[in-house]
Amino acid sequence: MRALCWEGVDALAVRQVPDPELRNAHDMIVRVRRSATCGADLPLLGGRIPFLAAGDVLGHEFLGEVVEVGPEVRRHRVDDRVVVCAAVACGACWFCRQGLFACCDNGSSTGAAATESAWGQPTGGCYGRPAPLGGFAGSHAEYVRVPYADVGAFTVPDPVSDDRAVFASDAAPTGWMGAELGEVGPGDVVAVWGAGAVGQLTARSAVLRGAARVIVIDRYDDRLRMVDRHVGAEPLNYRYVDVPAELRERSGGRGPDVCVEAVGMESEPPGLLGGRLGGGADRPLALREAVHACRKGGTVVVLGTWTGFVDAFPLGAVMNKGLTVRSARQHGQRWIPMLLDRMARDELRTEHLATHRLPLERGADGYALFRERADGCVRAVFSP
Amino acid sequence: MGRLARGTIALAVAGAGATAVRALVVPRHRSWPRVTGADPRPARWQVVTLTGPPEAVLPGGRWPEPLRRLDGAVEVHTRPAPGGRGTELAARPLGGSPRLPGLAAHLVGDDPGLLIRQALREAKQLAETGEVLRADRSRLDRPGAAG
Numbered sequence: 001m002r003a004l005c006w007e008g009v010d011a012l013a014v015r016q017v018p019d020p021e022l023r024n025a026h027d028m029i030v031r032v033r034r035s036a037t038c039g040a041d042l043p044l045l046g047g048r049i050p051f052l053a054a055g056d057v058l059g060h061e062f063l064g065e066v067v068e069v070g071p072e073v074r075r076h077r078v079d080d081r082v083v084v085c086a087a088v089a090c091g092a093c094w095f096c097r098q099g100l101f102a103c104c105d106n107g108s109s110t111g112a113a114a115t116e117s118a119w120g121q122p123t124g125g126c127y128g129r130p131a132p133l134g135g136f137a138g139s140h141a142e143y144v145r146v147p148y149a150d151v152g153a154f155t156v157p158d159p160v161s162d163d164r165a166v167f168a169s170d171a172a173p174t175g176w177m178g179a180e181l182g183e184v185g186p187g188d189v190v191a192v193w194g195a196g197a198v199g200q201l202t203a204r205s206a207v208l209r210g211a212a213r214v215i216v217i218d219r220y221d222d223r224l225r226m227v228d229r230h231v232g233a234e235p236l237n238y239r240y241v242d243v244p245a246e247l248r249e250r251s252g253g254r255g256p257d258v259c260v261e262a263v264g265m266e267s268e269p270p271g272l273l274g275g276r277l278g279g280g281a282d283r284p285l286a287l288r289e290a291v292h293a294c295r296k297g298g299t300v301v302v303l304g305t306w307t308g309f310v311d312a313f314p315l316g317a318v319m320n321k322g323l324t325v326r327s328a329r330q331h332g333q334r335w336i337p338m339l340l341d342r343m344a345r346d347e348l349r350t351e352h353l354a355t356h357r358l359p360l361e362r363g364a365d366g367y368a369l370f371r372e373r374a375d376g377c378v379r380a381v382f383s384p
Numbered sequence: 385m386g387r388l389a390r391g392t393i394a395l396a397v398a399g400a401g402a403t404a405v406r407a408l409v410v411p412r413h414r415s416w417p418r419v420t421g422a423d424p425r426p427a428r429w430q431v432v433t434l435t436g437p438p439e440a441v442l443p444g445g446r447w448p449e450p451l452r453r454l455d456g457a458v459e460v461h462t463r464p465a466p467g468g469r470g471t472e473l474a475a476r477p478l479g480g481s482p483r484l485p486g487l488a489a490h491l492v493g494d495d496p497g498l499l500i501r502q503a504l505r506e507a508k509q510l511a512e513t514g515e516v517l518r519a520d521r522s523r524l525d526r527p528g529a530a531g
Contacts, residue, residue: 018526023518055523072514092512094435094469105432106512109519110505122505135519145520148513 002384003057003141004363009047012364017057020137020145025072028149030064030082034166035139036354037061037370037380038086039196039264040305041128045367048265049307051114051130059140059382060086060127061170063162066153067143075150081162082153083340084146085332086170088125088136091151095124102329107148109135118307123329140363142384154336157344163357164343166381167197167350172339173332175201175262178303179209180335181326182258186210189251191293193286194262195223195235197353197379198303202260203233208347211258215250217243217286222376230352247293255295261287264304281311291317291325302327356380427476429461430497432504434511435470438462441511442473450506450516451475458500473507475500 005015020029038061043049045058063083066076076082089096089104096104107124108115114132116122125147128138137144146153156165175198184190190206192199195218206214214233218224224235236246247256263286290300291314300323318325342348355378358366366380434441441448441462451460454475461474477496506516 018521018523020520023520024515026513026515053522090509090513090517092435093508094433097435106509106517109517110502110509111519113501131519131522137520147517 001142002360003137004059004360004382005054006045006052006056006058007054010045012045012058012367014361014363015055017055017141020141020143022068022070023145024147025070026148026150027070028066028073028076028146028153029068030062030084030144030146030153031067032062032064032139032141032144032384033081034064034162035059035062035141035360035382035384036166036169036171036197037367037382038170039198041367042371043265043305043307044128045371049133051132053130056128056130057138057141058128059138060129061166062127062139062144063156063166063169064139064144069149073149076153076155081156083156083165083168083336084127084139084144085152085154085173085330085336086126087152087330087332088127088134088147089151089333090148091333096151096333099331099334100328101151101331101333103331107134111135126329140360140382140384142360151333154340157340160340160343161351163351163354163381164349165340167201167353168332168336168339168343170330170332171197171353171379172201172343172348172350173335174198174303174330175203176205176335176339177328177330178202178260178262178301179205179211179258181301181328182206182260182299184209184211184258187212188257189213189254190215190258190260191247191256191290192216192233192260192262193290194218194264194304195220195227196262197350199260199262200227200231200353200378201348201350202262202303203227204231204348206258207232208342213250215247215256220373223378226352226378230349243289244293251295255293255298257295258299258301259290259294260301260303261290262303263287265306265308281309282306284310284313288312288314291323294321294323296321297323299324299326301325353378354381358382360384425480427480427496429474429476430500430504431472431474432508433465433469433472434508436511438464438471441471441507448473448507448510450503450510454499454503457496473504475504 001019003017007013066080087102088107089101090106093105102124104124125134127136184206188211190211192203195216203214203216216227217236219239227235265282360382369377370380458475465472509516
């Protein structure tokens, strides 16, 4: 089959690779119809994450149709149209039973010890990660293997288009989780840093949960216009205003009740050769501002992708203002059915996020657009 | 080694695995473990927590299949996990601590700790999901496959 492969730092190419195969009884094989770029891919693409090897297939946010099922798959059959949660989880361990699917003890192959080494415990798996980080090929391909298919794949209701439902794989549950971790409710003032897909869907989730004001901060006017037109939130361009002062004023001098960072690590950190030589910790600029702006006793939610260390985290402000800081990779299995229902009812519209719909052969172009935010790109979505 | 320098080194290799991290950040004043002769100290237990009661984890006292491969080389214990979290399954090598320190043992392929950890994780997956999750095979692992 054809797949978009990592060839080296910032180098991608479509290659012929072996078709995926059923490796476990709970697996199924999905023919990919849509597969979206994601900011979490950029550190991989830029060589910031160890272990990726030439030929590895990227991509984790996808939708497709079932073409083969393992003998223990009960909820799906061939030809089902399914969206697959980017997080791989067993559904049976203690963490999954608490709804913490991204923390699944069994979501990676047992040889994938790198997350345990780096972070203290093994975390759940994800598509498009090399073997030491999980061992599951990515979705920028004609076909992909889906482990624990009954847990991670969800049938898409007929009225929901592919271009809408593909975001139920990752961006929409991540955004919903941002609002849920902040316990956003009626009357809250919510500020979201980052007007990418996750930031917009966090803001939309806050609106749906009854927040009184939702403000989204970014520097790209095209993205901020989307916030105004599609999300129902207030845009704020940090190139033109003093963000903390503006947020203080818009929240009656209190500061936002919930501040969500949806920016993540830089694709190129400080240091030479894109941070690979003499590189230091990442600079959490938006996170610092979120902590500074948040009202006393409020909640700061970290949604952006972070893998290592950050520099100059304002712990003093966290402590002295009594803030709660929460974070997670998305536990999508908890929310995808609800999000698909909201998509079917038009409460959650995501098509506008797919600014560039491209064939897989143009995958490298799609990532270049996405990385540079060129041509108004929010997400490039591939159709293999 | 100063705290700052230690942190920098840890950062540089964090993604490469804690084994390397541990080796690099060992304070200078601490002596390395002896590399010859048997260490009389018992080896450290490695533990995983599984859902289910102890009798389901070791039915009839029979070890889970992944640990059976280490029969004669390890000892195994179970006990109920607190808070209704299931069963703690523990294993450690017989015969005391490994003769080589972690990184050296890892490099020469003689670290029973890695084998035990892998076996415990497999036993846990088998008990909780009914199977041991396998990684996708790469092109190099499938020489006969197209592409």
